[in-house]
Amino acid sequence: MSLSQKLINNSLIFVPKHNPVCEADLKHFSDFLLRCKRLLILTGAGISTESGIPDYRSDGVGLYARSNSRPLQYQIFIKSYEARRRYWARNYVGWSRFSSFQPNGVHLFLRDLELEYHKVSSIITQNVDNLHFEAGSKRVIELHGTGFRVVCLGCDMMFSRHYIQDMLKFLNPNMIETSQYIRPDGDVELSDDDVKEFTMPTCPSCHGILKPDIVFFGENVPKETTRAVDKEINFCDSLLILGSSLSTYSGLRIALKSKELRKPLAIVNIGPTRGDNIADIKIGKRCGELLSKISLSKLCRLV
Template identity: 55%
Template sequence: MRVNFLLRLQSTALQRRSVQQQYVPQHKPVFDDDIKRLEDFLLSKPNILVLTGAGISTESGIPDYRSEGVGLYARTNHKPIQHIEFLNSANVRKRYWARNFVGWPNFSATQPNGTHHALARFEREMRVQSVVTQNVDRLHTKAGSKNVVELHGSGYVVKCLSCDYRIDRHEFQNILSSLNPAFKDAPAMIRPDGDVDIPQEYIDNFQIPPCPQCSNNLKPEIVFFGDSVPKERVDLIAKMVYDSDGLLVLGSSLLVFSGYRIVLQTKDLKLPVAIVNIGETRADHLADIKISAKCGDVIPKLFDFRKNSKTTA
């Protein structure tokens, strides 16, 4: 009985890892020399700023948009929600919230991986200044990082488009559940923005509550495509770059300008930039160090005291 139980646990763990890895694009093994080179870079710059993108969350089972073969654009004809469409169309808002409602349980249950945990450890050890993330999945916070700036907001907060009303996304899920009791059996797949595909008839019947303070429309606190990052957030990040001694980019192609701008600000200050990403990025020509590899093969191995202690012994 015990053997069968252990075999089932092992099988479940293998299945979970398989699902998590299905969104990681093909990549080559990393060289030990590259890890050592990046480690030396960070040792000389203890006040480094880290910029992360969707490529660090693929290993947690959240797909990115652009990766060849496994990214959302490669697998479906789905396009992310556009800010102007959400503002102007009640049908678009209904479609978004219906899909988000169905996808939320899986999206919110996603757990951090080795890269998230390593960055949280680096922060505790004062090896990095803070993390600016382009992701809305809050996995850095789940991993224990404290100094996190969410460049594009978070899927974990809902706000009113007109007044200062805000509500936790988990609490909002309960409200949506009470209004839409017919919605059951969430699909297993998720998207980078928590969206999913569901039948049109479900969307047509989906009910969305208005803001309880002003009766206007509610929106996740996410900077949708076509929207602008709030100026105070842009200014805060610019100050963080100014106070840093360099930038480490992890898992981002930097095709979105809000992320690429941070690299440009860093280089304008004549500070170094290191990039770890599978495949090319928009800023490869600006990088002082570029490692084309999976972040999970590199970052958790940095400052690995267990490895170093074994070597010493």
């Protein structure tokens, strides 16, 4: 096996088992793209798994399949000092690896579809990994926020996560800040002994509670984000969902509302989704494999 093939295989360790793309898949997807002029795209964890970031729910390889761990609930983060300290300790150790992940072919395909071929009205992502922006996409709505910003719950000031990492390193000079293991939102598992000596940061401005600018489980999507999403649903002429099972209502709602407005809907995702029964096209294959076989230059010449 060549080095390049080994690297590809290593980056796909969190992608669940799937069948190869067939000619019928390519035809259905190409026909869908040909008809789109203002395409709204919703992306989920199933595209970031191809960069080596695990998801929560994938059969056999997601966090829930490999561990009894569950994401920290918003109310517990707010109410419990110990829960916040444990979260920040794990996030500190995982940050170096989480922030080093790179965009894959799916992110680059969507960038080109937007910037070179002008078919994308907006990308709505459920991911918090910043990879759409790293790839160069411009019109991106981060539905669940981003792990690359930190907000103060006291004064609402925003900080770069890299700045907070430097602060954490200063406060915890004896703690190792790297890990090979990573969870979907960038933290890692740590023992109680690892956590008990950890010093949490507070807001440099008001000493309030700091929280990653991520919509935690049990927390509502901000109203301004919901309004921006609704505007894009109304403006688009079609909806494409990539790598999402639509398990969270914030994602499913986008599919339901677009269908209510009679917008064509295509879903590409390994395994079933909550939107399969309303999709015009469902392709149960790996997003990266499908998109790698689509020639945008040839396709767009046909328009």
